[in-house]
Amino acid sequence: xxxxxxxxxxxxxxxxxxxxxxxxxxxxxxxxxxxxxxxxxxxxxxxxxxxxxxxxxxxxxxxxxxxxxxxxxxxxxxxxxxxxxxxxxxxxxxxxxxxxxxxxxxxxxxxxxxxxxxxxxxxxxxxxxxxxxxxxxxxxxxxxxxxxxxxxxxxxxxxxxxxxxxxxxxxxxxxxxxxxxxxxxxxxxxxxxxxxxxxxxxxxxxxxxxxxxxxxxxxxxxxxxxxxxxxxxxxxxxxxxxxxxxxxxxxxxxxxxxxxxxxxxxxxxxxxxxxxxxxxxxxxxxxxxxxxxxxxxxxxxxxxxxxxxxxxxxxxxxxxxxxxxxxxxxxxxxxxxxxxxxxxxxxxxxxxxxxxxxxxxxxxxxxxxxxxxxxxxxxxxxxxxxxxxxxxxxxxxxxxxxxxxxxxxxxxxxxxxxxxxxxxxxxxxxxxxxxxxx
Amino acid sequence: xxxxxxxxxxxxxxxxxxxxxxxxxxxxxxxxxxxxxxxxxxxxxxxxxxxxxxxxxxxxxxxxxxxxxxxxxxxxxxxxxxxxxxxxxxxxxxxxxxxxxxxxxxxxxxxxxxxxxxxxxxxxxxxxxxxxxxxxxxxxxxxxxxxxxxxxxxxxxxxxxxxxxxxxxxxxxxxxxxxxxxxxxxxxxxxxxxxxxxxxxxxxxxxxxxxxxxxxxxxxxxxxxxxxxxxxxxxxxxxxxxxxxxxxxxxxxxxxxxxxxxxxxxxxxxxxxxxxxxxxxxxxxxxxxxxxxxxxxxxxxxxxxxxxxxxxxxxxxxxxxxxxxxxxxxxxxxxxxxxxxxxxxxxxxxxxxxxxxxxxxxxxxxxxxxxxxxxxxxxxxxxxxxxxxxxxxxxxxxxxxxxxxxxxxxxxxxxxxxxxxxxxxxxxxxxxxxxx
Numbered sequence: 076x077x078x079x080x081x082x083x084x085x086x087x088x089x090x091x092x093x094x095x096x097x098x099x100x101x102x103x104x105x106x107x108x109x110x111x112x113x114x115x116x117x118x119x120x121x122x123x124x125x126x127x128x129x130x131x132x133x134x135x136x137x138x139x140x141x142x143x144x145x146x147x148x149x150x151x152x153x154x155x156x157x158x159x160x161x162x163x164x165x166x167x168x169x170x171x172x173x174x175x176x177x178x179x180x181x182x183x184x185x186x187x188x189x190x191x192x193x194x195x196x197x198x199x200x201x202x203x204x205x206x207x208x209x210x211x212x213x214x215x216x217x218x219x220x221x222x223x224x225x226x227x228x229x230x231x232x233x234x235x236x237x238x239x240x241x242x243x244x245x246x247x248x249x250x251x252x253x254x255x256x257x258x259x260x261x262x263x264x265x266x267x268x269x270x271x272x273x274x275x276x277x278x279x280x281x282x283x284x285x286x287x288x289x290x291x292x293x294x295x296x297x298x299x300x301x302x303x304x305x306x307x308x309x310x311x312x313x314x315x316x317x318x319x320x321x322x323x324x325x326x327x328x329x330x331x332x333x334x335x336x337x338x339x340x341x342x343x344x345x346x347x348x349x350x351x352x353x354x355x356x357x358x359x360x361x362x363x364x365x366x367x368x369x370x371x372x373x374x375x376x377x378x379x380x381x382x383x384x385x386x387x388x389x390x391x392x393x394x395x396x397x398x399x400x401x402x403x404x405x406x407x408x409x410x411x412x413x414x415x416x417x418x419x420x421x422x423x424x425x426x427x428x429x430x431x432x433x434x435x436x437x438x439x440x441x442x443x444x445x446x447x448x449x450x451x452x453x454x455x456x457x458x459x460x461x462x463x464x465x466x467x468x469x470x471x472x473x474x475x476x477x478x479x480x481x482x483x484x485x486x487x488x489x490x491x492x493x494x495x496x497x498x499x500x501x502x503x504x505x506x507x508x509x510x511x512x513x
Numbered sequence: 514x515x516x517x518x519x520x521x522x523x524x525x526x527x528x529x530x531x532x533x534x535x536x537x538x539x540x541x542x543x544x545x546x547x548x549x550x551x552x553x554x555x556x557x558x559x560x561x562x563x564x565x566x567x568x569x570x571x572x573x574x575x576x577x578x579x580x581x582x583x584x585x586x587x588x589x590x591x592x593x594x595x596x597x598x599x600x601x602x603x604x605x606x607x608x609x610x611x612x613x614x615x616x617x618x619x620x621x622x623x624x625x626x627x628x629x630x631x632x633x634x635x636x637x638x639x640x641x642x643x644x645x646x647x648x649x650x651x652x653x654x655x656x657x658x659x660x661x662x663x664x665x666x667x668x669x670x671x672x673x674x675x676x677x678x679x680x681x682x683x684x685x686x687x688x689x690x691x692x693x694x695x696x697x698x699x700x701x702x703x704x705x706x707x708x709x710x711x712x713x714x715x716x717x718x719x720x721x722x723x724x725x726x727x728x729x730x731x732x733x734x735x736x737x738x739x740x741x742x743x744x745x746x747x748x749x750x751x752x753x754x755x756x757x758x759x760x761x762x763x764x765x766x767x768x769x770x771x772x773x774x775x776x777x778x779x780x781x782x783x784x785x786x787x788x789x790x791x792x793x794x795x796x797x798x799x800x801x802x803x804x805x806x807x808x809x810x811x812x813x814x815x816x817x818x819x820x821x822x823x824x825x826x827x828x829x830x831x832x833x834x835x836x837x838x839x840x841x842x843x844x845x846x847x848x849x850x851x852x853x854x855x856x857x858x859x860x861x862x863x864x865x866x867x868x869x870x871x872x873x874x875x876x877x878x879x880x881x882x883x884x885x886x887x888x889x890x891x892x893x894x895x896x897x898x899x900x901x902x903x904x905x906x907x908x909x910x911x912x913x914x915x916x917x918x919x920x921x922x923x924x925x926x927x928x929x930x931x932x933x934x935x936x937x938x939x940x941x942x943x944x945x946x947x948x949x
Contacts, residue, residue, distance in 0.1 A: 251696060270686075
């Protein structure tokens with residue numbers, strides 16, 4: 076380990092986070108995102124940085140607790156909710172009831188941020204929308220997450236926001252997957268969505284980003300504001316040069332499968348034990364790769380000499396086939412070793428031959444690197460048992476983020492929040508509970 | 514129109530943006546980064562009002578300048594370079610000689626944030642790493658973006674691109690169809706997602722600095738970013754001992770939600786809760802199985818499926834591409850497709866800011882510029898170098914501007930092929946002549 080790496084580990088190892096200060100102490104967030112993992116992501120990010128998050132669930136529990144791929148449920152809650160429900164206090168509240176709305180307004184009144192995923196029209200009708208809350212709490216930062224956004228010609232479209240809707244509109248599936256006639260099976264030669272909820276993640280992350288910018292502005296000016304994030308736009312932002320290419324060339328990006336319109340090779344190739352990624356797209360790196368695979372002449376082959384040569388469709392196909400002749404006789408680890416043996420003696424662009432095994436999740440979990448860097452954490456969470464969670468990815472020297480707690484049952488923190496924070500007396504609580512407001 | 518709609522019409526009117534304050538005004542970001550995962554971090558902060566100084570090698574600059582889709586350049590700049598390099602001041606400094614390093618350190622002294630994405634430890638080896646910079650500026654927030662982190666077994670020299678992160682994280686293994694090859698998402702999703710995570714941590718660190726008075730280092734590995742984004746994958750693996758299977762275009766948490774083929778393209782159909790599933794069943798006249806949805810969609814256009822969903826009470830949205838987005842009235846009204854008048858290039862439409870802030874909105878002020886375009890403004894104006902000092906540094910090649918090659922140089926050369934300086938000629942009716 077270099078001196079710097081040793082220093083960096085000492086300074087940023089997540090194992091040393093307990094005891095260090097947090098970035099957002101004293102920032103209180105009310106999360107009202109029933110049935111909505113994207114809203115949970117936004118609140119989780121703020122909570123990981125130290126904000127105090129109160130998650131408001133409808134009595135009986137958040138509909139998102141019922142999301143259960145393959146029907147797997149742990150003590151009444153599905154895996155997606157368990158994975159994202161961290162660092163929160165869990166309260167129940169019916170905003171259908173006037174008393175519930177009053178309590179919601181009181182909660183917002185002692186908070187800095189509201190995160191919501193209900194349509195603003197519905198929030199306004201319930202008297203807990205932005206305009207109502209900012210009247211009572213002038214500095215409130217109010218985050219609204221939706222499919223299309225809170226204004227604009229399509230804002231009124233009556234959709235229940237969902238990851239697949241955000242993905243569809245984002246343009247990500249449009250450029251992902253095999254083109255027609257290029258794959259092994261017409262059924263799979265279609266626009267392809269990401270397996271994870273990347274639409275909801277992008278939406279929640281951009282939401283957190285907007286909130287942090289707004290908190291910065293509030294610290295300077297004392298003013299709160301409305302932060303509007305469309306999940307479709309959140310993911311759309313990642314689609315490379317979609318808009319500039321349309322504007323400058325009138326060209327639209329298409330699906331190219333294992334090929335790439337701008338850089339090649341930059342692709343997955345089959346190997347003995349699955350698939351691996353390989354990139355060597357600048358001229359020097361490609362020459363290195365040609366040596367590594369034992370065919371140094373390829374770098375002078377007129378089909379592959381320059382970037383523009385290599386990115387011609389027919390040449391990409393030919394090169395992909397040549398690379399697989401080599402890779403299918405090797406494991407992903409052998410390929411990594413052979414490449415690193417060669418590139419460790421190089422510097423500059425010629426060293427830019429890059430590879431990495433296409434890991435199945437269990438393979439990722441088995442790699443020592445992630446364990447050592449604290450990427451996963453196990454948290455005891457009765458009654459759900461011990462939960463394996465993906466930790467916040469940032470390693471920070473001063474105010475590191477951290478996972479402090481995991482999922483709790485609906486209403487587990489009712490007393491702490493309603494008595495401790497809002498000062499409701501026990502008889503009031505009991506009465507609200509009897510009337511199913513909480 | 515209800516009260517909120519009335520509020521929103523005024524609060525989010527694009528025409529009011531130039532007169533409003535910026536959320537990150539007064540924050541200066543120094544970028545030493547190439548490609549996406551670094552430049553996009555600085556770009557996201559720049560959209561929200563930070564001043565970004567992008568340091569490039571004199572001559573050719575950021576190698577992303579030469580990543581051009583199908584080799585296409587517009588006014589001598591690649592459309593793939595623009596999206597993550599707006600609102601920046603471009604400075605050409607060679608960091609190899611000691612005088613170049615000293616200039617960089619002096620810029621860092623006057624900055625709040627440094628963003629870099631060199632291989633782990635490179636900056637430190639060059640004597641301009643965090644440990645040096647914090648001595649000169651303890652308030653500095655230093656974001657080190659990399660593939661595998663600044664420490665740990667994979668940190669030692671292992672290079673990474675976006676798709677490395679897609680591969681090693683497990684994202685590709687759960688994307689694509691059962692029984693078929695894992696699928697790489699067809700865009701630099703690890704770079705852009707990582708860039709956003711990085712910007713978020715920088716904002717959190719800037720917020721913390723208000724209390725602590727100190728900056729800090731942020732080590733962010735893009736593979737670890739994607740690991741964080743894989744929702745229930747890890748709990749599932751841990752509890753079942755099995756790998757999450759690829760499920761193609763179905764969202765297995767909400768059957769039969771997914772992407773379906775229809776008569777003129779593809780459409781997403783979604784039923785998130787019981788009410789939506791019942792609505793879908795009513796329309797299908799029976800059980801809402803995937804096959805029934807597929808048959809329903811196949812017989813209709815995208816618009817017809819969306820209309821049917823709105824009438825019945827489930828949800829649907831078209832699978833859109835760049836052309837749909839470019840011509841979307843909705844996206845233009847929101848400034849998501851941002852109609853920019855750039856002083857050097859003229860009209861150029863870009864992706865605008867994602868979070869729409871009512872009081873301190875983000876904005877695009879100008880697009881990317883040639884290498885070293887703002888040398889005088891930054892090195893003269895900010896650092897106070899005299900004309901003679903600057904000239905001497907140029908002679909020694911410590912400071913410089915663009916090489917005379919496409920991608921690096923300004924527009925307007927006679928031998929430019931297609932668009933030239935005449936300006937863009939967008940298809941399909943052309944853009945509206947309104948600028949935010």
